[in-house]
Amino acid sequence: MKRFIVTVDVERGERNAYSKDNFSIFVVKGADRYLRALRVVDVPVEFFFNVYESTYKDEEAWQKLCLRAHLRGSEVNLHTHPHYLFDSDRKNMYEYSLAEQTEIVRVGKLMLQEWGFEMPKTHRAGNYGANLDTVAALRANNILIDSSISMGNTNCKLAQQVDSSRKIFGITEFPVSAKRDSKVIPRIDVNSIDKTDFSKIETDPIVLIGHSFNAPSFDRLIELFIILKKQGEVVKFENCTD
Ligand SMILES: [Zn+2]
Numbered sequence: 001m002k003r004f005i006v007t008v009d010v011e012r013g014e015r016n017a018y019s020k021d022n023f024s025i026f027v028v029k030g031a032d033r034y035l036r037a038l039r040v041v042d043v044p045v046e047f048f049f050n051v052y053e054s055t056y057k058d059e060e061a062w063q064k065l066c067l068r069a070h071l072r073g074s075e076v077n078l079h080t081h082p083h084y085l086f087d088s089d090r091k092n093m094y095e096y097s098l099a100e101q102t103e104i105v106r107v108g109k110l111m112l113q114e115w116g117f118e119m120p121k122t123h124r125a126g127n128y129g130a131n132l133d134t135v136a137a138l139r140a141n142n143i144l145i146d147s148s149i150s151m152g153n154t155n156c157k158l159a160q161q162v163d164s165s166r167k168i169f170g171i172t173e174f175p176v177s178a179k180r181d182s183k184v185i186p187r188i189d190v191n192s193i194d195k196t197d198f199s200k201i202e203t204d205p206i207v208l209i210g211h212s213f214n215a216p217s218f219d220r221l222i223e224l225f226i227i228l229k230k231q232g233e234v235v236k237f238e239n240c241t242d
Contacts, residue, residue: 002198002232003205003240005174006043006190006225007147008034009079009124010065011050013213014091023058030212031065037221038072043234045069046147048079048124051111052086052104063115075236076117078108078143081126092129093137094157101137109141122237124148128176131157135168145237147207149175151184172241178203191216193224198231205240 012026019026034045047069054062066076082104083091093101105123112120122145123138130148135158138146146168150156162173178185179202188196190210198206208228216224228234 002201004198004228004232004234005046005205005207005237005240006210006228006234007046007048007124007176007207008190008210008212008215009048009050010212011079011081011126012053013211014127016213023053023055023061026213027053028061028065028212030215031069033215033218033221034210034212035065035068035072036218037225038074040222041225041229042073043225043229044236045072045074046077046122046237047074048077048122048147049112050079050081050084050126051108052081052084054111059115066112066115066117070117075121076112077122077124078105078112078120079124079126080104080108092127092155093125093134094129094131094155096133098133098136101133102140105137105141105143109143119143121145122147125156128153128156132161132168134158135171138171139169144170145172145174145241147174147176147237149173149177150186151175151177152186172237174205174207174237174240176207176209178206190221190224194227205235 010031012022016022016026123143125148128150149158151159166173176187180200188208
């Protein structure tokens with residue numbers, strides 16, 4: 001039986017970073033569609049919150065989204081686009097030193113903790129821009145699962161590091177890429193669930209990726225989740241670690 005992990009990055013997205021109403025349109029509206037669909041179709045989703053873009057004004061709304069995800073049995077994880085809160089000229093984790101990355105992860109974790117979530121279990125670097133220091137920074141912060149590897153993405157400095165054990169420095173890596181006939185599919189988007197022939201994909205588990213800023217409509221999400229459930233089991237990262 002196929003195993004799927006549905007992941008959703010909750011963020012305004014680089015293209016919408018400075019557009020008006022970016023938070024309500026690209027973060028809240030999109031995440032809300034997922035959260036409402038999960039009331040109808042019971043599947044766990046791994047949400048990755050880019051907490052660094054939350055501002056004083058919208059912090060409560062971010063907290064509410066996290067709480068709703070948690071109440072649906074989904075996971076509240078950390079997504080790192082550090083430039084919103086740290087250096088606006090350095091967008092990727094790999095551009096920061098180990099000490100800086102450790103601090104970025106610590107601050108993100110602290111924000112989630114202040115919003116009532118004890119410990120994010122999993123991390124994803126924004127733009128898949130992780131390197132070995134990212135893995136060390138996660139370890140220092142006791143986050144032991146990572147999903148930042150996108151094969152063939154030049155921004156991802158970890159792509160060559162992962163072996164079949166999925167472990168790097170004791171952190172379990174779940175690439176977002178999959179393999180079919182030994183060829184790499186860089187990413188499978190939630191939006192293309194109905195167009196993908198999963199029977200030929202060799203990767204287990206198959207990680208799917210969605211974003212709040214391009215979330216399918218509520219009705220279509222339900223349809224896509226039903227299609228997915230017919231093809232296998234939707235699980236969490238923690239169900240796939242040793
Ligand atoms: Zn992102």
